[in-house]
Amino acid sequence: MNKFERTEGLVAPLDRANVDTDLIIPKQFLKSIKRTGFGVNLFDELRYLDEGQPGQDCSQRPVNPDFVLNQARYQGASILLTRRNFGCGSSREHAPWALEDFGFRVVIAPSFADIFYNNAFKNGLLLVTLGEETIDRLFAEVEASEGYRLDVDLENQRVITPSGEIFEFEVDGFRKHCLLEGLDDIGLTLKDEDAIRAFEQRHRAARPWLFRDSAQA
Amino acid sequence: MAGQTLYDKLWSQHLVKERDDGTALIYIDRQLLHEVTSPQAFEGLRLAGRKPWRLDANLATPDHNVPTTLKERAEGNAGIKDPVSLIQVQTLDDNCVEFGIEEFKINDPRQGIVHVVGPEQGATLPGMTVVCGDSHTATHGAFAALAHGIGTSEVEHVLATQCLLAQKMKNMQVRVEGKLGAGVTAKDVVLAIIGKIGTAGGTGYAIEFAGSAIRDLSMEGRMTVCNMAIEAGARVGLIAVDETTIDYLGNRPFAPSGELWGAAVADWRNLVSDSDAVFDKVVELDAAEIEPQVSWGTSPEMVTGISGEVPDPAEAGDDTVRRGYTRALEYMGLKPRQKITDIRLDKVFIGSCTNSRIEDLREAAKVARGKKVADSIQLAMVVPGSGLVKRQAEAEGLDKIFIEAGFEWREPGCSMCLAMNADKLGAGEHCASTSNRNFEGRQGYGGRTHLVSPAMAAAAAIAGHFVDVRRLDDQPVAEEA
Numbered sequence: 001m002n003k004f005e006r007t008e009g010l011v012a013p014l015d016r017a018n019v020d021t022d023l024i025i026p027k028q029f030l031k032s033i034k035r036t037g038f039g040v041n042l043f044d045e046l047r048y049l050d051e052g053q054p055g056q057d058c059s060q061r062p063v064n065p066d067f068v069l070n071q072a073r074y075q076g077a078s079i080l081l082t083r084r085n086f087g088c089g090s091s092r093e094h095a096p097w098a099l100e101d102f103g104f105r106v107v108i109a110p111s112f113a114d115i116f117y118n119n120a121f122k123n124g125l126l127l128v129t130l131g132e133e134t135i136d137r138l139f140a141e142v143e144a145s146e147g148y149r150l151d152v153d154l155e156n157q158r159v160i161t162p163s164g165e166i167f168e169f170e171v172d173g174f175r176k177h178c179l180l181e182g183l184d185d186i187g188l189t190l191k192d193e194d195a196i197r198a199f200e201q202r203h204r205a206a207r208p209w210l211f212r213d214s215a216q217a
Numbered sequence: 218m219a220g221q222t223l224y225d226k227l228w229s230q231h232l233v234k235e236r237d238d239g240t241a242l243i244y245i246d247r248q249l250l251h252e253v254t255s256p257q258a259f260e261g262l263r264l265a266g267r268k269p270w271r272l273d274a275n276l277a278t279p280d281h282n283v284p285t286t287l288k289e290r291a292e293g294n295a296g297i298k299d300p301v302s303l304i305q306v307q308t309l310d311d312n313c314v315e316f317g318i319e320e321f322k323i324n325d326p327r328q329g330i331v332h333v334v335g336p337e338q339g340a341t342l343p344g345m346t347v348v349c350g351d352s353h354t355a356t357h358g359a360f361a362a363l364a365h366g367i368g369t370s371e372v373e374h375v376l377a378t379q380c381l382l383a384q385k386m387k388n389m390q391v392r393v394e395g396k397l398g399a400g401v402t403a404k405d406v407v408l409a410i411i412g413k414i415g416t417a418g419g420t421g422y423a424i425e426f427a428g429s430a431i432r433d434l435s436m437e438g439r440m441t442v443c444n445m446a447i448e449a450g451a452r453v454g455l456i457a458v459d460e461t462t463i464d465y466l467g468n469r470p471f472a473p474s475g476e477l478w479g480a481a482v483a484d485w486r487n488l489v490s491d492s493d494a495v496f497d498k499v500v501e502l503d504a505a506e507i508e509p510q511v512s513w514g515t516s517p518e519m520v521t522g523i524s525g526e527v528p529d530p531a532e533a534g535d536d537t538v539r540r541g542y543t544r545a546l547e548y549m550g551l552k553p554r555q556k557i558t559d560i561r562l563d564k565v566f567i568g569s570c571t572n573s574r575i576e577d578l579r580e581a582a583k584v585a586r587g588k589k590v591a592d593s594i595q596l597a598m599v600v601p602g603s604g605l606v607k608r609q610a611e612a613e614g615l616d617k618i619f620i621e622a623g624f625e626w627r628e629p630g631c632s633m634c635l636a637m638n639a640d641k642l643g644a645g646e647h648c649a650s651t652s653n654r655n656f657e658g659r660q661g662y663g664g665r666t667h668l669v670s671p672a673m674a675a676a677a678a679i680a681g682h683f684v685d686v687r688r689l690d691d692q693p694v695a696e697e698a
Contacts (some may be wrong), residue, residue: 002247016544017537018416022656027637031282031301033256033308035369051644051662054301085417088450088516089656090635091352092254093368114420114452116351119368172384173238185370186265189378192234192242196380196613197231199244199253209473209481210345211247212273 002124003182007105008151009078012068012140019082021116024096025064029054038094039101043069069102073146079106081138087116097122106152108159110135121175126154127172128169153178221490222304222388223455224423227488228661231346233380240382246345247362249331250277250372251638252309254350257375259312269316270379276340277320279306279311280330281637283629285600293324295345298550303636316376329603329629332356332570336440337605339469343458343485353570353653355446356454361461361488363423365452372384375687386453387421387497390490392428395504400687402580404572404651404670406430406502407445408510408520414500416518417468419451422498424488426456430504436465437576445653448517457489501502509575511657511683512668514545519548520668521557523685529553548657549665550645558683560667565672565678566660567624569634572651573602575609577671581651581660582615584675584686590623591681598625598640600632605676636661649677 029041031054044052047069049062063070069077080099086109087095096119099107107120108128120127130138140163142148151160155177159167178185189196208214220519233242257276262268269275282302294310297303306323313320321327327334332353335341341357347364348354350372357364365564367381375381376521391410410426411418424446431442441454446454456462463482473481508522519542521528530542546553567573567581580602590597601607606678607629610616616626633640634652636659642648644663651674652670655666667691668678676686 016541017541017692019654020516022635022654022659026658026662027635030253030637031299031305033260033305035257045658045662077622085420085450086414089352089447089654091350091368092356093257093350093370096368111417111420113417113450115366115368115447119370122368122370166694172240174236174382184465186267186374186377189242189374189380189382192380193378195234196242196270196378198245200379203231203244207344207481207484209477210342212471214477 001122001184003127004105004124004154006043006151006153006155007078009105010074010076011079011081011142011148011150012074012077013139014068014080014082015139017083018085018088021087021092021095022089024087024095025092025164026052028052028119030092030094035097036101038098039103042098042102043067076103078103079108080104081134081135081142082107082109084110086112088113091115091119093119093123094212096123096125100125108135108138108214121179124179124182126179128152128159130133130159130167134167157211219495220493222490222494222496223361223457223488224363224388224427224453225494227344227346227629227692228385230344231363239384239457241383241385243346243354243383245348245375245379245381246274247340247347248275248372248375249335249349249354250275250309250346251281251349252279253281254303254369255312255372256305256308257369258376259316261373262316262376267377269318269376272317274379275318275376276335277309277318277333278328278334279309279323281631281635282306283323283630284638285630285632285640287628288549290324290628298487307370312696318419326604326608327443330570330573330631332444333573333602333606336360336436337603339472342466342472343393343462343488348381350401351517352447353444355452355454356440356444356570358443358446359436361458361485363453363456366447372469375661386423389419389424389451389498389500390420391424391426391500391502393430393502393504394428395430396508397430397504398664400672400674401507401509402670403434403441405507405510407442408512408517408668409502409507411449411517412510412520413443413502414449416448416516417450419449422451423455424449424451424455426454431456432459435576436461440574441571445517458485509670509673509686511673513549513551513557514542515655515657516545517547517653517655517668520544523534523557523673523683525557527551527553527555527557532560561593561649561682562649562677563595564642564648565594565674566633566650566652567598567674568632569652570602570631571653572671573600573606575606577651578606578610578615581671581675583664584689585622585679586618588622588679590678593681594678596625597623597678598627598633602629603629633660635659649683675687
């Protein structure tokens, strides 16, 4: 996983609540067996005026000029500002893969759906939760000033605006540590291999029917 | 000290290790795998030179991509016309062979939607932890199993370590007391719950569904309710063990037998919340007030009763909600205050992990028997949840009832719930669907999904528009459009 330290970047506003993972990356693109290449199809149904197909050359497709990510002032954005319950719906990890592949490193919203939240952190995508009123203000500021950038400092859990205003955010210690260090979860868990084996042995003794070789004996 | 909730018990029974920061390692008893969210996980194992921790904990079947027409299915994988879908299904087969995981392949009679197959086989048992790279894994909570959807990185993590990194959720109890009216089903109950608490109402919680109306549901009805917990934002939906649970599990292929069965049943009877358990949140619904539900918008919380109407965005609570309603009505092609019964349909889909089990098909067949699908309906399809459900339905003659009424009778798979195969809506088409999500584009680019119960979907197919299934016989049948 990529390390996340600090991102100072252009902010793009997606003013919409309950953005679901079908909207982030439609199902026809889930047929890929890779983890990369989803960025061109991020928000496909909002971004283009036609129906996207896997493997197609997206540079030839008609784009929706009204969609925020197609506007000149938001090109190169690495921070997505959005509304409540972002990432609801399916468990597809293709959603954070697409956001990352497109170039986003941070998503800021009042709340996120649970499964998406997990998936994002496992891929080095930082999700920052701020209060509704703060989000309203950030939307107003982004829209008012072209080239609006934010500085997101994970180490100190702060978002800093161009005027120097600071918004602190919460993030759990373990996720923060993994993100800052770029740690591989599996490698970390396997350090507890002995504890897992010991648990497994007790578990099997207590409830052998949970193990198919015992249940079918 | 207060007693434990069912969720607390399941959590503590699987806790391997708890870190100081609140992150825990929990042991996973069962992982279900399908073709869409597993290829990158297997690839990760290969790249790191890792092997699955415990093969017998895993069970795989292709479901999302598989075609549902008999013609294509007759040829097995070779019949999958979409080359990208074919690669994905073939990759699952190859990975299961390479790593030694049991798979019900495309034309195995036991193949089907993972969330139908697991319980049907007894591969989902009370007291288990069950995961799958699919958010509707909440379904298995109907058996008092701690079950939830995970992402692909977590699929790989569980394959490699048999554990998951998790944080304990909060406890919510949703109590539905009283008797459901005739024609009101488990699907209507869960849609009414989502309508009440909202699509983020359960975020951060494990929801236990309780109350006499839940107890009165069959296991299949309970699976329908738990299946949609995620549509209320909760990864986990649970229902306590009772006789209904135990009766369902006897003699299932993966379930224990002989002496172990007795020991298991004795243990399972403890899988209920203690009477003095404290929930962080309690929500109550009166079963008698629930009428057949129909979703009108692009989020499952945008739902109302069949006697209701589409809301007026001008009356929404806040700006964000108002904009959401306005956008939803525009996408759905509906007007404020339009009557639900005035919504005309183009297609009807009966299937999905929410509603494709034998009881669902019986409910729909009861409505369709001796009637005809309205001429204005372009396609009405019934997609059984598994090969075994299909076989059972055919043994009962349900296939004939559907075919005579003008429905298409298909092969098992996820089908038009998410339209990864060839079954999809065209732009602007309205569909009465027994699935679980009405998101924009979910059932096809520009498609307009209305979530309903199997009986309501069948009734809509006959009438050509939404109609109260309790009064179908009083309604004039739609004339030619």
